[in-house]
Amino acid sequence: MSRKPYEPTLPNTWWLEKPFYIRYMLREMTSFFVGAYVAILIVGLWQLSQGPDAWGSFLGVLSHPLSVIFHVLAFVFATFHTVTWFALTPRTTPIMRGDHFVPPGPIIGAQYVIWAAASIVVLAAVLW
């Protein structure tokens, strides 16, 4: 005649239970690649400051097949990260116009427009 609540624990494999959680974990994992790529960029900058030889050897490492594979992966994951974050933006920053919220479509779309514009500016700066 007395209480004895059952205390469940969350198993370590909780994230394998549903595709929704798996996608979330994937998004979390992309942070590693995004972070690693940023680290490489910083190393590159530092190498550049050390003179032509250092920069040359840095470029040499980059052209290694493993490095190329890493960059392809990093690009895929960074894209995944970006797209999923863009999709979540209407939740984090709701915008009101007049008496109503701006629907998610334009908010997400605007980010792609800014992304494309930024990419064009960078490309232009590199090519010219």
Add this chain to the structure above:
Amino acid sequence: MDVIETDIAIVGAGGAGLRAAIAAAEADPSLSVTLLSKVYPMRSHTVAAEGGAAGVAKAEDSLDHHFNDTVSGGDWLCDQDAVDFFVAQAPKELIRTEHWGCPWSRTPDGKVAVRPFGGMKIERTWYAADKTGFHLLHTLFQTSMKYPSVKRLDEVYTTDLLIEDGRIAGVLAHEIRSGKPMVILARSVIICTGGAGRVFPFTTNGAIKTGDGMAMAFRAGVPLKDMEFVQYHPTGLPGTGILISEAARGEGGILVNKDGYRYLQDYGMGPPDPWPRKKAMELGPRDRLSQAFWQEQQKGRCIDSKWGDVMHLDLRHLGEAKIAERLPFIRDLALSYVGVDVVNAPIPVRPVVHYTMGGIHTDITAGTPVPGLYAAGECACVSINGANRLGSNSLTELLVFGAVAGRNAAAHARGVPMPSHTNALAQADGHRKRVVALLERSKGTESVVGLRTALNDTMETGCGIYRTEDSLRATVETLAVLKTRFANVAIDDKSGVYNTDLTGAIELGNMIEIGETMALSALQRTESRGSHQRLDHPARDDAAFLKHSMAHRVEGEAPRVEYRDVVITRSQPAERVYGGEAK
């Protein structure tokens, strides 16, 4: 048995109980307030109210208009001193909830918006879209958390009142999750346990609305007033009985029969204007509209659906934007439960048991004849609702009289000593035996579901929208038998922890007692008034029945029904006029 001492015990934590708790805490923060409920407060059925709460808001409206609408809507069975007090307090109480954060819908300039409801001369229904009860309940619940003197006992089921020397001494309850009995000794007790719609099989009421508080008070010697008056809401979803708010009609929805004809014009409610005319057609009072459905049914003019006879409530002409803004919950409910998108198709509806006008006999102070015992909300009968409650008066009622009960209970608690432990414990032991017997009885021949079904069936067949001497007599006899059979009820679950089988059985016992007061009061009222319609006595009889029925409990027998004069101050009984002639 555990004993808790408190200055004020409140049984029921819906709108009325929470408002009472806040009022008591504000009246005197030094008093301890214990708020008991068989469910968590936000599960209380106030949550399901949709349309709104009435209170004079517009310049062209007046307290007199609210008074007159209420009194004529109640077929002159309302106590007019109480109605006067109620309409005067209504706007103030509603303003308080606005200050507490209730998200009332607004006009473009930021004032609180009002909409028309049935039987209303000028629109005065404050609304929060079509989830007013939900927002009001959560506002009250969340606001109640800021008062340190209010201590909640959630999911603690009160079974009996304790009385000492004719005055209240506390309550007997048990904690549902442990089964542990507890005595709450209190200087004042307020009952706010809601209505008893579950006595009927087809109702908008949630599972918890089993008339517990009414039955407790009844057993403690308090008469139940006007129990024969049970409101049918004209528009419930067939099958489930889910409420489709009167707001749907307030916003302009129309009711049509199988010929697409607005049949209400045949029942003194016309003319059938294309726009919502106040106090006419679909904006008539609930009793008249539910009765019109029954009349049409007799004439074979209902729509035949897979759920049986229905009428169509058509909102299509309101347009998607208005429906999305004003009636989003209705749209969601209709889509989910009958597969109808109200933007494109009419909703099938039929009358459904909605509200018990009657209840624990209280006066304008929310007090009962037992000193220290108060009641407010649907479980009480003040009476401002008379023979037929106007839509949107009940949410306001629970605020106005919940607050009154809280303040008066606080004043009373300050003036009386704490009741004695010995006396209360002895009484509690006696009451507890009834509960223990249910747990221990292993050879019972009756089941809760069997008796509940029999109760529901006999209430519907004998005590429905239209009643006759024969139907009521048969129901009264059946209920007497059910009372005896209940003594043999056995339950499957014998455990102490969270035993819903046990609470279900206690609720059933309560409902049988309540059902009996309804049927017996209805049998003895040989007239037709408001929601009480007798085919064998179709006229109102003011000479004999401008009176409240008062059902008193008699141990081992049927209740004894006495009568009490209605308080008439300034509105003499007249004919109720709706439609084009309405004033």
Add this chain to the structure above:
Amino acid sequence: MSDTTTFTLEVLRYNPESDDVPHAESFSVPYQEDWVVLDALNWVKDNVDGSLTFRWSCHMAVCGSCGMMVNNEPVLSCKAFLRDYLKDGKGTITVGALKNFPVEKDLVIVMDSFMEKLEAVKPWIIRTTEKPVEEGTFIQLPKQLKRFKHHTSCINCLLCYAACPQVGLNPGFIGPAALALAHRYNLDSRDQGKDLRKDVTASEYGVWECTFVSACSEVCPKDVEPAGAIQEQKIESSIDWALDHLIPGRKAR
């Protein structure tokens, strides 16, 4: 019964007086096209086993009592139609208590922790001075109401707590519903209590415990958008932190 289609309702049951862990029990239940999972549970309670224990009341998706795991998804059982889970009325539906809560008995969870968290965020209007009733209502423009209205729709059904892995991993986390309600009051034009609530919402148990899984918003039956409410509070909290470090004396407020 011969011409009635039946399906299997598999209920994860737990009786604290005889069990140490929950176990599945199957019931054969008649299929009705209009029925929801709650109706099936009530059919079992009325006809097979009166000891089957679950909470319910309104049967119209507003009281918030009947949340449970149906086929491992947190849903309101009064709005979970059998027809959406079965093919031709046949098959199996599994039902269990909401995840991430202690189980009292069968489908009943212990929700004390939520009640404490709710109270902790001070979900009421806080004002420096109360407005007298005689002065009437506040002016609140439709757009001001619209700004927070969706966050007021929470029915405390706790589906979001069952869906949130962070709640499961850190039981102290204030969690989606309570944080959304804190945000609801913070955004209300009538409220002045944001700074008081921050003590809890921006604490180690507050918004920063959220990793934006956003499962809460996915399962919310009332579109309360708790995930959004939490992210907005993170942004505010970050700006606050930055300003506190940039403007001397600001934090003292």
